[in-house]
Amino acid sequence: MPTKPTGTLYRGKTGMWAWVLHRITGVAIFFFLLVHVLDTALVRLSPEAYNEVIATYKTPVIGFAELGLVAAVLYHGLNGVRVILIDFWSKGSKYQVAMFWIVIALAVTTLAIFAPRHIANVLSHMSEGGH
Amino acid sequence: MVTIETPRSPRSRKSANREKLAWLFMRASGVILIVLVFGHLYINLFTGEGIKAIDFAFVAGKWADPFWQVWDTAMLWLALIHGTNGMRTLVNDYSERERTRKILNTSLWTVCILLVILGTLVTTTFDPCPDTSVVDALPQFCNK
Numbered sequence: 246m247p248t249k250p251t252g253t254l255y256r257g258k259t260g261m262w263a264w265v266l267h268r269i270t271g272v273a274i275f276f277f278l279l280v281h282v283l284d285t286a287l288v289r290l291s292p293e294a295y296n297e298v299i300a301t302y303k304t305p306v307i308g309f310a311e312l313g314l315v316a317a318v319l320y321h322g323l324n325g326v327r328v329i330l331i332d333f334w335s336k337g338s339k340y341q342v343a344m345f346w347i348v349i350a351l352a353v354t355t356l357a358i359f360a361p362r363h364i365a366n367v368l369s370h371m372s373e374g375g376h
Numbered sequence: 377m378v379t380i381e382t383p384r385s386p387r388s389r390k391s392a393n394r395e396k397l398a399w400l401f402m403r404a405s406g407v408i409l410i411v412l413v414f415g416h417l418y419i420n421l422f423t424g425e426g427i428k429a430i431d432f433a434f435v436a437g438k439w440a441d442p443f444w445q446v447w448d449t450a451m452l453w454l455a456l457i458h459g460t461n462g463m464r465t466l467v468n469d470y471s472e473r474e475r476t477r478k479i480l481n482t483s484l485w486t487v488c489i490l491l492v493i494l495g496t497l498v499t500t501t502f503d504p505c506p507d508t509s510v511v512d513a514l515p516q517f518c519n520k
């Protein structure tokens with residue numbers, strides 16, 4: 246028995262912060278999803294209404310916010326796989342810290358590939374005068 | 377010293393089995409959502425001109441193919457139910473009064489059901505060539 250309190254899988258240290266981030270990103274994605282179902286439903290109203298609203302997704306400010314959203318989805322999805330492995334794989338909890346850093350590395354790498362392309366699309370759309 | 381109730385005791389025996397199903401659903405839907413959501417982001421934001429190319433004609437082009445109709449409808453259901461059930465966990469964790477907890481959870485599932493219905497109507501009754509529209513907002517294949 247340890248004499249001082251130490252971290253457990255979900256208490257203190259890496260495992261807890263992985264969980265906190267999973268929770269925050271899950272909530273953020275949920276609220277975006279509510280808006281996203283509604284804005285997509287505009288295709289049923291009229292092509293013009295849809296195009297007008299979807300144009301806001303192409304503005305620089307929202308365009309940058311989308312990077313945050315993609316980062317949140319990447320983390321939540323990849324860490325979700327980590328959670329599933331902890332629950333179902335016999336060695337899962339032994340390697341949970343290593344798996345956390347693998348999740349971070351994969352998310353950062355994917356974002357690094359996606360971000361330049363996305364920013365280029367947003368900025369060129371702006372310099373062409375939008376629409 | 378704060379005493380905390382034994383966390384493993386369920387609210388009631390009856391709901392214990394439901395909680396296990398919910399727990400399993402979060403994991404099963406998570407595995408499928410990885411494919412559906414990552415694929416969705418890859419096709420819509422990464423290939424071609426990404427966000428720049430998205431407009432009515434783009435969506436119409438995708439939903440002219442039953443493959444993407446099925447993809448998007450499955451993603452809609454799974455993401456909404458997974459997200460709502462996840463939010464239910466948070467409400468159960470943080471709400472202090474039983475009444476607040478009930479009201480919040482009922483609201484969550486009401487919104488979930490309404491959006492599942494709305495979204496499903498959109499993906500299944502979609503018309504790529506509505507004749508009420510100005511022609512140049514439509515995809516090219518509509519031109520008479």
Ligand code: HEM
Pocket residue numbers: 264267268270271272274275278318321322323324325326328329402403405406407409410413414455456458459460461462463465466
């Ligand atoms: C991309 C694939 C996804 C995977 C692999 C995934 C995986 C998971 C898993 C395994 C859990 C359960 C965590 C636990 O019980 O400890 C979870 C919780 C959650 N997920 Fe997802 N998820 C995904 C997408 C989404 C989406 C699209 C949303 C929003 C609509 C979402 C919102 C949530 C929320 C709010 C929770 C509850 C968080 C908590 O209890 O702390 N997830 N996710």
